[in-house]
Amino acid sequence: xxxxxxxxxxxxxxxxxxxxxxxxxxxxxxxxxxxxxxxxxxxxxxxxxxxxxxxxxxxxxxxxxxxxxxxxxxxxxxxxxxxxxxxxxxxxxxxxxxxxxxxxxxxxxxxxxxxxxxxxxxxxxxxxxxxxxxxxxxxxxxxxxxxxxxxxxxxxxxxxxxxxxxxxxxxxxxxxxxxxxxxxxxxxxxxxxxxxxxxxxxxxxxxxxxxxxxxxxxxxxxxxxxxxxxxxxxxxxxxxx
Amino acid sequence: xxxxxxxxxxxxxxxxxxxxxxxxxxxxxxxxxxxxxxxxxxxxxxxxxxxxxxxxxxxxxxxxxxxxxxxxxxxxxxxxxxxxxxxxxxxxxxxxxxxxxxxxxxxxxxxxxxxxxxxxxxxxxxxxxxxxxxxxxxxxxxxxxxxxxxxxxxxxxxxxxxxxxxxxxxxxxxxxxxxxxxxxxxxxxxxxxxxxxxxxxxxxxxxxxxxxxxxxxxxxxxxxxxxxxxxxxxxxxxxxxxxxxxxxxxxxxxxxxxxxxxxxxxxxxxxxxxxxxxxxxxxxxxxxxxxxxxxxxxxxxxxxxxxxxxxxxxxxxxxxxxxxxxxxxxxxxxxxxxxxxxx
Numbered sequence: 298x299x300x301x302x303x304x305x306x307x308x309x310x311x312x313x314x315x316x317x318x319x320x321x322x323x324x325x326x327x328x329x330x331x332x333x334x335x336x337x338x339x340x341x342x343x344x345x346x347x348x349x350x351x352x353x354x355x356x357x358x359x360x361x362x363x364x365x366x367x368x369x370x371x372x373x374x375x376x377x378x379x380x381x382x383x384x385x386x387x388x389x390x391x392x393x394x395x396x397x398x399x400x401x402x403x404x405x406x407x408x409x410x411x412x413x414x415x416x417x418x419x420x421x422x423x424x425x426x427x428x429x430x431x432x433x434x435x436x437x438x439x440x441x442x443x444x445x446x447x448x449x450x451x452x453x454x455x456x457x458x459x460x461x462x463x464x465x466x467x468x469x470x471x472x473x474x475x476x477x478x479x480x481x482x483x484x485x486x487x488x489x490x491x492x493x494x495x496x497x498x499x500x501x502x503x504x505x506x507x508x509x510x511x512x513x514x515x516x517x518x519x520x521x522x523x524x525x526x527x528x529x530x531x532x533x534x535x536x537x538x
Numbered sequence: 539x540x541x542x543x544x545x546x547x548x549x550x551x552x553x554x555x556x557x558x559x560x561x562x563x564x565x566x567x568x569x570x571x572x573x574x575x576x577x578x579x580x581x582x583x584x585x586x587x588x589x590x591x592x593x594x595x596x597x598x599x600x601x602x603x604x605x606x607x608x609x610x611x612x613x614x615x616x617x618x619x620x621x622x623x624x625x626x627x628x629x630x631x632x633x634x635x636x637x638x639x640x641x642x643x644x645x646x647x648x649x650x651x652x653x654x655x656x657x658x659x660x661x662x663x664x665x666x667x668x669x670x671x672x673x674x675x676x677x678x679x680x681x682x683x684x685x686x687x688x689x690x691x692x693x694x695x696x697x698x699x700x701x702x703x704x705x706x707x708x709x710x711x712x713x714x715x716x717x718x719x720x721x722x723x724x725x726x727x728x729x730x731x732x733x734x735x736x737x738x739x740x741x742x743x744x745x746x747x748x749x750x751x752x753x754x755x756x757x758x759x760x761x762x763x764x765x766x767x768x769x770x771x772x773x774x775x776x777x778x779x780x781x782x783x784x785x786x787x788x789x790x791x792x793x794x795x796x797x798x799x800x801x802x803x804x805x806x807x808x809x810x811x812x813x814x815x816x817x818x819x820x821x822x823x824x825x826x827x828x829x830x831x832x833x834x835x836x837x838x839x840x841x842x843x844x845x846x847x848x849x850x851x852x853x854x855x856x857x858x859x860x861x862x863x864x865x866x867x868x869x870x871x872x873x874x875x876x877x878x879x880x881x
Contacts, residue, residue: 326624326684327591328757339579343683345624368623368630373679374581374597416623416630418683420595421578 300457300469308468309338316452316464316512317425321432321523323440331441335433338466339423344433346441348413362405364412367396369430371419391427398451398480398490399434404444413443424467425453431480431490432516439524447482448520449489452512454479454505456497461505463512477502479509483517542758550762551748559752559759566803568754571695573814575703576822583704583733585818587696589754591686596678596696598704602723603675605666613665613673617646618680619693625685637689644690645680645697648739648770648779659738659778660701664731667709672723674706687756690768694741699815701738705730739772739779740807742800746788751796753803767796771804 301307311317317338326332329345336342352358369391373379399415415437417430431451438445455465457474470476475497480490497505542550553559563569569590578584581597605612619642621634628634651658665674678700680693708731710724745755745766752759760766765784772778777797782788 326593328626328684328686329624332624343622343624347627366630370620370622372595372597372622372681373618373620373677374578374584374599374681377580379599379601379677379679414623414627414630416627418622418624418681420681421580 298472300472300474301460301462305460307462309466311464313460314463314508314511316515317466319516319519321436321520323436323523323527329437329441331437331439331443333433333436333440335429335436337425337429337432337464339421340425340429340466341420342426342429342433343418343420344430344437345416345418346413346434346437346443347416348441349408349411349443350414352410352412358410359405361409363403363408363410365396365400365403365405365415366412367392367399367415367417367434369395369417369419371422371426375419375422391430394427394490394492395430395434398431398449399438401489402435402446402449402482403438404446407444413438422467424465424470425478427451427478427492428453428464428480432520436520436523440527447484448517449480449482450513450517450520451478451480451490452509452516453477454509454512456501456505461501461508463508475502475505477505477509479506479513481510481513483514542761546758547762550759554747554750554752554759561756563754565750565752566799568807568810571810571814573695573699573811573818575699575815575818581700582706583700583702585696585699585703585815587692587699589688589692589695590756591684592688592692593682593684594689594692594696595681595683596693596700597681598697598700599677599679600704600706601675601677602667602709602725603673605670605673609662610670611666612662613676615650615660615662615665615676615678617642617649617678617697619645619682620680621682621685625682641680641689641693644741644768644779644781645678645693647781648694648741649678649697651778659772661734661737664734665706667723668711672709672711685757687758687760688743688754690741690743691754694739694770695811698735698738698740698811699818701733701735702815703819704733706733707731737772737774739770740804740811741768741770741779742803742807743768744796744800746784746786746792746796751799753799767793767800769797769800771801773808775801775804777801 305312320336322334324332325334325343326345329347331346333344349363352364357364369388415434419426428451431449435449453465453476455462455469455474455476457469457472462469465476475493475495477493481488550560554565557565572588574586576584577586577595578597582600583598586595603614619638621629621638623630649659667673678697680696682689708726712722712724743766744751744753745760745763747759747762763784764786765782765788768781769777770779
């Protein structure tokens with residue numbers, strides 16, 4: 298199966314280092330403290346943040362920092378075939394992974410005795426769902442005004458037909474090649490998430506990792522633009538601009 | 539949701555008694571309704587409905603199945619609702635299950651009629667392919683993204699829009715097989731049959747607060763309700779289903795009055811919905827045309843190659859194939875399509 302044709306074009310016409318189209322929107326769930334819609338190609342994710350608010354379960358309370366809870370759920374219609382169990386292992390694992398990534402970048406020490414809920418709802422899944430979720434969560438947290446060290450951004454990259462490929466979609470992901478998901482804090486230049494499946498030789502891994510980090514930096518730029526645009530809108534509405 | 543203070547409760551109830559609700563509406567006025575169709579490209583039909591702060595998505599997926607032995611001449615329809623925790627933190631984990639099953643049951647009853655299949659809003663025999671052997675199974679999935687009251691009305695409107703948007707591929711049954719063998723079926727990629735949704739009912743929920751009832755209650759108003767009656771009415775004016783919620787008892791004459799109010803409102807709601815749905819469908823078709831016109835030979839070649847590859851891997855709905863092809867161009871094209879599709 299040829300995933301990269303001789304001209305260097307992938308199945309959907311992209312080049313090896315080209316990301317899918319990104320659409321980012323803030324404030325989609327009016328009731329939540331902060332919310333965002335993030336799309337990477339056909340992968341669509343909504344993130345809603347409720348918090349900081351009073352802790353619901355006193356036994357889980359932390360005295361010196363905020364408690365961060367995360368729940369990842371996929372809609373029944375999100376994948377091609379309509380199967381979706383609510384608490385399956387993949388959802389639990391992703392909830393944990395995303396929670397740990399976001400917890401590392403939220404300044405939890407500023408909000409002791411409180412709880413921050415991050416809810417992620419996948420509307421369409423076409424590969425790269427965990428990256429889209431992390432990016433959406435970052436936007437939603439910024440919309441909620443929760444203090445963060447940096448914007449956590451994530452992107453995936455793979456290796457097929459001897460070419461490193463940026464931002465895999467579902468077809469490329471299920472091809473059996475390696476899939477490296479990287480989450481970084483761009484300004485601090487720190488890695489908060491690194492996951493890989495299948496196997497890669499060491500030099501190839503470094504190339505793929507570098508490609509994914511480049512993708513992350515591009516996403517960070519985009520997220521910053523969206524947040525700036527949103528702030529300008531708010532200023533305009535307040536009559537300050 | 540944060541509770542309301544005594545002062546706020548008085549304000550809400552007093553306003554409703556004076557026919558001036560908290561957001562300025564009259565008792566029997568709906569909030570603005572926005573409909574967007576074709577939001578889930580991989581489903582056979584989908585729609586997103588926003589009524590004020592309530593935001594729901596409905597999708598319809600058709601799969602080949604076997605008719606039940608009790609009704610071998612009909613297809614099957616199942617309704618599932620999922621309340622996303624993004625709407626309400628309490629829906630996280632298993633918290634939303636009770637509400638989800640309550641909503642799903644109410645919608646199933648109003649759409650599919652009784653156990654014998656009589657009085658169904660959807661013509662189930664149109665889903666049949668071969669009697670007793672092959673039929674279409676329709677899975678209607680609803681997702682509540684944001685909840686600000688009146689979920690049942692929004693979901694029924696979304697399901698009606700999604701069914702209008704649904705295109706089921708035409709099927710040819712090839713070769714006559716022996717009774718116990720599965721017949722070979724050929725699913726067409728080109729021809730689709732649209733659904734006839736003129737008899738699909740809509741649900742109108744009337745919420746009783748104090749001595750008056752209001753339509754399209756917000757979450758705050760619902761918290762003050764004594765009881766609510768959800769009535770499903772079809773185009774002809776017939777009642778297709780009735781549910782009463784809430785602990786307080788209602789005088790039978792009040793219920794009859796509510797039913798007549800609902801019937802009266804259903805006409806305007808149906809007309810509004812139909813016009814919104816056709817506007818949304820026209821919007822979607824326009825976007826596809828825009829893509830077609832601006833496409834170059836290279837794009838057509840790339841999309842041709844893509845369709846060959848993807849056609850063999852998973853079903854590509856023809857209706858939205860061009861929409862997907864637009865992604866190949868990336869850049870302005872996709873943004874243009876997105877902007878014009880947003881309502």
